[in-house]
Amino acid sequence: MKIILLGPPGAGKGTQAKWLADKFTIPQISTGDILRTAVSNNTQLGREAKKFMDVGDLVPDIVVIGIIKDRLQLNDCKKGYILDGFPRTLAQAEALTEALASIGDDINFVINLKVEASKLVRRLTMRRVCKSCGQMFHLEYSPAKVDGICDQCGGELYQRDDDSENVILKRLDVHNQQSKVLEEYYYKNGCYKVVDASLPIDQVQSFMIAILSD
């Protein structure tokens, strides 16, 4: 099963992608996570990407398309995968369609997690992420049992550099300018569904499962 999760920053793509990955035992592939790992390892890719990520801009298409093409060739992708944060531009979506078509393949489901823009800033400024396992928490809606410590693995929780208010506003703007177009692209493709991601998390998950069972 090959799934794309679309949606603005703060819609819950990462949380839902992790949940689906566990449920279907397929990998969650997050270009954001791959880039953050490169940044923290201070690789050349990381140093280049950081300049864009710090200000809320997209990393150039050629870089992320290359990352995804390499990643999708790994063995764990044979049964399927969940793309979280990719594609984010029309050029990325077209490159993915082309790469899959060249091996007679296609995406099975595109789920757009929709949330009103007014809710996103609060979701993101109060988000905390585990440094070790990537589990996400929200200071108000889903706080860790012990402040600053991950419930799942005991790792340290931190606030992403780009979850500051000014960068969040830029990321939302970039989403509207460059990623919204994907809704129409995948709608035309016929495998596109929308889920109201402002609902409680268990309801969002039930809707996703209903879509994926179709």
Ligand code: AMP
């Ligand atoms: P995310 O964790 O998905 O919110 O991504 C964090 C940041 O990584 C984004 O604001 C971009 O700077 C960069 N990034 C992640 N995925 C992509 C992508 N598909 N295309 C371009 N930049 C990306």
